[in-house]
Amino acid sequence: MLTAKNISYYVDKSTPLFRNLEFSINKGEIIGLMGRSGAGKTTFAKILAGYDVPDEGEVSIKQKKGEPHPVQLIWQHPEQAVNPKWRIEKVLREAGEPDSEIVELFGIEKEWLKRFPLQLSGGELQRVCIARCLLTNPNYIIADEMTTMLDPISQAAIWKAFIKIAKQRKIGLLVISHDRHLLERLCGKILTFDQISQLK
Amino acid sequence: MKKWTYLPVILLVLLYVISMLIDPDKISIQLEERNLPPGFSHLFGTDWLGRDMFLRTMKGIELSITVGLLTAVLSTIVSFLAAMLASMHKWLDRLISWLTDLFLSLPHLVTLILISFTLGGGFKGVVIGLVLTHWPSLTRVLRAEILQLKETKYVKISEKLGKGFWWQARHHYLPHLLPQMLVGFTLIFPHAILHEASITFLGFGLSPEQPAIGIILSEAMQYLSTGFWWLAFFPGLILLIIILLFQICAKAWKSYLEKDFSHENIVRD
Numbered sequence: 351m352l353t354a355k356n357i358s359y360y361v362d363k364s365t366p367l368f369r370n371l372e373f374s375i376n377k378g379e380i381i382g383l384m385g386r387s388g389a390g391k392t393t394f395a396k397i398l399a400g401y402d403v404p405d406e407g408e409v410s411i412k413q414k415k416g417e418p419h420p421v422q423l424i425w426q427h428p429e430q431a432v433n434p435k436w437r438i439e440k441v442l443r444e445a446g447e448p449d450s451e452i453v454e455l456f457g458i459e460k461e462w463l464k465r466f467p468l469q470l471s472g473g474e475l476q477r478v479c480i481a482r483c484l485l486t487n488p489n490y491i492i493a494d495e496m497t498t499m500l501d502p503i504s505q506a507a508i509w510k511a512f513i514k515i516a517k518q519r520k521i522g523l524l525v526i527s528h529d530r531h532l533l534e535r536l537c538g539k540i541l542t543f544d545q546i547s548q549l550k
Numbered sequence: 551m552k553k554w555t556y557l558p559v560i561l562l563v564l565l566y567v568i569s570m571l572i573d574p575d576k577i578s579i580q581l582e583e584r585n586l587p588p589g590f591s592h593l594f595g596t597d598w599l600g601r602d603m604f605l606r607t608m609k610g611i612e613l614s615i616t617v618g619l620l621t622a623v624l625s626t627i628v629s630f631l632a633a634m635l636a637s638m639h640k641w642l643d644r645l646i647s648w649l650t651d652l653f654l655s656l657p658h659l660v661t662l663i664l665i666s667f668t669l670g671g672g673f674k675g676v677v678i679g680l681v682l683t684h685w686p687s688l689t690r691v692l693r694a695e696i697l698q699l700k701e702t703k704y705v706k707i708s709e710k711l712g713k714g715f716w717w718q719a720r721h722h723y724l725p726h727l728l729p730q731m732l733v734g735f736t737l738i739f740p741h742a743i744l745h746e747a748s749i750t751f752l753g754f755g756l757s758p759e760q761p762a763i764g765i766i767l768s769e770a771m772q773y774l775s776t777g778f779w780w781l782a783f784f785p786g787l788i789l790l791i792i793i794l795l796f797q798i799c800a801k802a803w804k805s806y807l808e809k810d811f812s813h814e815n816i817v818r819d
């Protein structure tokens with residue numbers, strides 16, 4: 351289980367972004383998280399995945415040296431998440447040997463592999479990022495507005511593949527989105543940010 | 551990049567290869583041909599022992615280029631490593647910043663003479679002295695680049711994908727810094743050659759048996775007053791030409807980088 355206990359994060363010394371946040375998720379569980387813009391959802395996601403450290407509190411799972419983090423984060427803007435000077439092949443390989451099941455499932459075409467990130471569309475590149483994240487075999491994935499910039503049809507296709515593999519591999523999934531319909535369709539449980547962070 | 555920016559490099563390589571092909575045994579003492587002015591049989595004239603000054607100059611140039619290349623390569627590597635180390639830890643960063651500031655605040659030539667002298671002069675002393683005095687400015691440039699790159703998402707993600715520091719150094723940082731390192735290299739090269747010649751001229755550098763330009767020039771000093779102008783003129787001129795060529799080259803590369811690399815699309819071609 352991935353738990354976050356009593357997490358507080360301060361923008362500066364006197365202004366907390368959130369305080370005493372409590373959260374937990376099991377492997378294989380799919381949880382949705384909503385909240386107003388600027389509430390601190392992305393900041394919380396970064397704390398869970400080890401990109402940021404909270405001012406107070408503990409996250410139960412940490413990265414071991416020389417190994418991938420068991421909690422992976424998928425970012426909203428894929429074009430910032432890949433080295434612009436690398437070919438897609440290398441982008442994928444950074445996470446591990448490309449696995450044909452994943453590559454097929456996310457419709458990653460062979461000819462993309464020789465291209466540079468700027469030569470793919472945002473949606474195509476996001477699929478590469480998802481595949482890359484899965485290649486590390488994470489136990490938990492946080493998808494932060496992962497498909498916000500996509501049209502409804504490609505959105506549906508990506509989520510279908512993603513949920514399939516998450517269920518198959520018993521990955522705990524935290525889906526952050528403003529889209530209530532999407533969350534209701536995907537998640538067994540929907541939380542709001544105010545529910546988990548008791549900011550008084 | 552314009553084609554002509556390669557011209558200095560091609561010329562230099564040509565010069566280096568030609569000078570390497572020259573057999574040092576051909577620079578023999580021929581007393582009956584002493585102190586001849588430049589002419590068809592001896593392009594750059596001959597010295598007080600009848601040695602051909604063209605051949606001597608070319609051998610000197612070979613040595614200069616060797617010293618320049620070795621120094622520039624080593625300084626560039628040292629700069630990269632120092633800048634990477636600085637990015638590892640706050641304390642290392644302070645230490646390296648302090649060292650770069652220290653070296654930059656001292657005049658090159660003085661530090662160089664001190665280091666070279668302490669190491670007993672000679673080829674090794676000169677090269678080490680040159681490397682130690684020429685790494686700081688490039689380190690500064692690279693350090694700033696690294697700080698920027700360290701903040702990008704894809705580098706942070708790399709760590710979360712389980713990639714260690716030296717893997718990232720090799721795959722993310724090095725390719726990104728390579729253009730800057732190339733500019734640094736082309737800037738260090740002529741500097742190193744000139745500094746080697748000056749300290750050798752002053753007697754703190756290469757030993758007098760070596761066919762260095764600095765040695766040729768300092769020997770020629772004794773004969774200048776007697777009117778043998780060619781002894782210093784041609785070796786000096788060739789040295790100057792090489793340095794100018796390289797500086798043109800470095801300038802062109804630098805302005806090319808400043809223009810295009812901000813868009814980060816160099817990899818396309």
Ligand SMILES: Nc1ncnc2c1ncn2[C@@H]1O[C@H](COP(=O)(O)OP(=O)(O)OP(=O)(O)O)[C@@H](O)[C@H]1O
Pocket residue numbers: 361367385386387388389390391392393394
């Ligand atoms: N490095 C930073 N320095 C100062 N303030 C920051 C920093 N990063 C984020 N913030 C602030 O923290 C707050 C929370 O940002 P965050 O990105 O976590 O919100 P969010 O809930 O993800 O919003 P959205 O739904 O719009 O994505 C914002 O008000 C933002 O301005």
Ligand SMILES: [Mg+2]
Pocket residue numbers: 391392393494495
């Ligand atoms: Mg956000």
